[in-house]
Amino acid sequence: MGAGAKHRLVFVDRLLATLVHLRHGVTHDVLACWFGVDRSTITRAIGEVRPLLAQRGCTVTAGVRLRTLAEVVEYLGVTGETGIVDGTEIRVRRPAVGRKDRDKFISGKSKQNAVKAMVLTDGDGRVLFCSPTTPGSCADITHARQLGLVRLLSDGPAVEILADAGYQGLGAQTGGRVVTPPHRKFKKNAPDWYEELHERQRKAHSSRRIRVEHGIAHLKNWRALARHLGHREHTSDTVQAIAGLLSQQQAADLISTQQS
Structure with missing residues (x-):
């Protein structure tokens, strides 16, 4: 079922990367170094988690x-x-x-x-x-x-x-x-x-x-x-x-x- 590459980061790590990016403005390159993954992995993770956070409301x-x-x-x-x-x-x-x-x-x-x-x-x-x-x-x-x-x-x-x-x-x-x-x-x-x-x-x-x-x-x-x-x-x-x-x-x- 499903297509595309599997996630190299578990959801908790993807959420953490997104929160750090939003709160402190840390770049995707730096986050990639912290988590030991490629920059594109961080970009994909933030792109998926950010809309979920936006839909939660206040x-x-x-x-x-x-x-x-x-x-x-x-x-x-x-x-x-x-x-x-x-x-x-x-x-x-x-x-x-x-x-x-x-x-x-x-x-x-x-x-x-x-x-x-x-x-x-x-x-x-x-x-x-x-x-x-x-x-x-x-x-x-x-x-x-x-x-x-x-x-x-x-x-x-x-x-x-x-x-x-x-x-x-x-x-x-x-x-x-x-x-x-x-x-x-x-x-x-x-x-x-x-x-x-x-x-x-x-x-x-x-x-x-x-x-x-x-x-x-x-x-x-x-x-x-x-x-x-x-x-x-x-x-x-x-x-x-x-x-x-x-x-x-x-x-x-x-x-x-x-x-x-």
Whole structure:
């Protein structure tokens, strides 16, 4: 039964090699030396295990995992928790000269070649969802619409999602479920009382949504996301695999804290 070469690494070793690669960014050549196999064996092992990790979803409690954005919205509706959403960029290698889609990876924010993922956390910064990546030129609000966030919030339970100014406009489309920083009423010659009020409201909103930045920072601590040097086609599996592993660690830490 089956075809192709048999594995020279048992599954535990393949899993270990993938975890080391994701966490520390160790190259395939170095891993091949450690395990005493050919580089192609490591590449094959990581290519097989990484999608499996990406499909696991994000762990919120023991035995409960969220794999889709719809499940996250339903979870927030049941628990009554506030969600926080933000986009994050991952630098990638520049596409080859002559490719017709070469410019679409250039981020309008950082002016570098990147891909973008949407991250959704709870009020404590625990990762609940990380989307597949899209080219860096895609705006945050466009990416959210493409993922179906507007439809899920409009037709789903009453939840509160905090977002930054990049998502302004979603509040009106979702019945106020997406909360963004307040608009400025005066663009010029604003009275002093308004400047003080607007700054106070802006800081209050920022202090509530800062936890998503902490969650993204924990994701970026994994060296594979500091800068992705592999194929861009693998970034979606990479970021979702890391999000799942990070969420499992966060859930374990929460359980340990509650028991102590």
